[in-house]
Amino acid sequence: MTSEWALRRCLDRVAALGDAHLESHLYRAGVLGELRAVVSFDGWVWPLADPVTTVGIAPMAQVPGVPELPLLIALRYRTLINRWTVLPTHPSRAVSLQTATGNEPGRSEMWKELLERYGVVDVLSVAFADKWGLWGWLELWRGPGDSDFSDAEAHCVESMAGLIATGLRECSAREFQLGVTGDAVSGHRQAVLVLADDLSVISQTESAVSWLELLQRAPQPYQGIPAEVLNVAAQLMAVERGVDAHPSRSCRHVGQGIWAGLSAARMTTAASGATAPITVTIQDCLPAERLAVFERSFALSPRECQLLERSAAGLDTAGLAGHLGISRYTVQDIFKALFGKCGVQSRGALLAMALGPLAATGT
Template identity: 70%
Template structure:
C-alpha cells in the first residue's frame, strides 16, 4: 500500500509541475511520471477536452492499441460505462471498470477490445472544475496484474483538483501571444468525409493546410488527425443516444490560433 508520505510527495510534485509554465504535453508527461510511483499501470490514455463540449483534443496515449486506434476511440465514445461525462466531478472520483461492473466486465461495450490486449482493469477519472471539463485519464493494467484497489483510486483522487487546475492553466497559456501575420491567411474552411470506420474517404482541397496543423494519429492512421477521430466519434455517440453534447471542439494549433471542428451526419 502506498504510504501517506508518498502520496503527499506526489501531490507536491504535481503542484510544482502545475506552476512550471509547461505546455500541456510536457505537463501531462510529468504528471504521469509522478503518478506511476503511486498508481502502477501498464498503458494509459489522456486526452484534453473542450471544456464546453467535453470532446477530446490533443490526446496522448501509450499502449499496444495504435493499430486499432479508430476502433478504440469509436467504442470509447459509445460506451456508457465510466464515460468521462458520467464520472463524478467537483470533486472528481476515480472509478475502476471492475469496481463499476463487478464480475460482469462485458457490461462495458469496450471489454471485448480490452480483453484482446490482455487488459484486466481500467481506472478512469475526469478532471473538471467550475469552469468546465479539462480532460480525462484512463490507466490500464495488463495480464498478471491485480485489479485497481480502492486505495489506489483514492490516491489518484488526491491529485485530481491540482491536475484540473494544471490543465486549465495550460489551456489559458495557449491564448497568450498573437499569431504571426498570415499564419492562417490561406486556411479556408475545409470538409472531410469519413466512413463508419473513421477513415477519410474524401476531402476538399482546402483541408490539407488544416491537417498539417492538427495532431496526427500514430501509424497506420497518421493521415487522420486525432482530433478529427474524436469529433467524429462524438457524433456517433450522439446518434446512438449515449451522450448529448454537440460533436464540436476547439483545438489550439499554435501561436494563439484556434481551429473549430464539427461533425455532421
C-alpha cells in the same frame, strides 16, 4: 499500499509541475511520471477536452492496439460505463472498470470488443473537471498478469484530480497568450473530410492538407488523420445513440495563436438503405467559440464574462456601465482585474487575445 507520506510527496510534485508553466504535453508527461510512484500501470490514454463540449482533443497515449485506433475511439465514445462526462459527478471521481461493472468487465462494450483481446485486465478512469469545465480525462490500463486497481489506488488518483484539473486549465490559458500570427486567417481555408461509420476517411478536400499538418503534431496521426477528426465524428455517433448530448465539435489550439474549429454532421443520401457518411469540417475557430473557451480557461467570473462579451459587441465604458447597471468606475475596476488575470494592459489586447484574428477582419 501507498503511504500518506508518498501521496503527499506526489501531490507536492504535481503542484510544482503546475507552477512550472509547462505546455500541456510536457505537463501531462510530468504528471504521469509522478503518478507511477504511487500507482502502477502498463498503458495509458490521456486526451485533453474542449471545456465547452467535452469532446477530446490533443490526445497522448501509450497503449497496445494502435492499428485499431478508430475502433478504440468509437467504442470509448459510445460506452457509458466510466465515460468522462459521467465521472465528474461520480462520488469517487476515479473509478476502475472492475469496480464499475461489479467485476463483470464484459458489461463494457469497449472491453468486450477490444480490450479483452489485448489482455487488459482493468482500466482506472478519472476526469479532470472544475466549475469552469472539463479539461481532460486519464485512463490507466493494466495488462496480462497484473492485478485489478484497488480502492486505495483509485483514492490516490482521485485526490489529485482537482489539482490536475487546475494545471490543465492553466495550460489552456497559456495557449491564448502565445500571440497571433498574421496569416492565421488567410493561410487556412475551410476543409471538409468525409468519413464512414467505422471512422475511415472516404474523401477530403484539397484544403484539408494544411489543417491536418497543424493538428496533433505529436504523436504521429493515425494514417495521417489526427485523432481530433475521429473524436468529433465519434461524438456525433454517441449523440445519435443517445449516449451523450454534448455538441459534436471542438476548438483546438494548433500553435502561434491559431485555433482550429472542428465539427461533425451527418450527410443526407438518396441511396435506399445506405448509411449516410459523416462530414467533419475544419476551419479557423469562430470568435464566439474561442471566447467561450477563453472565459473558462482564465476562470472568469460571471460579471467578468458579461463585461468581456459586451465589450466584444462594441460597447464603450459608458455603454457597459448602462447595460450592466454599474458605475463607470466599477467597469474600470473589472477591466483591471481582467488585465491582471490575462496578462495584458489594454482592452484592445484583451479582445485580440480572446477573439482571435477573425474578429479583427469582421468575419
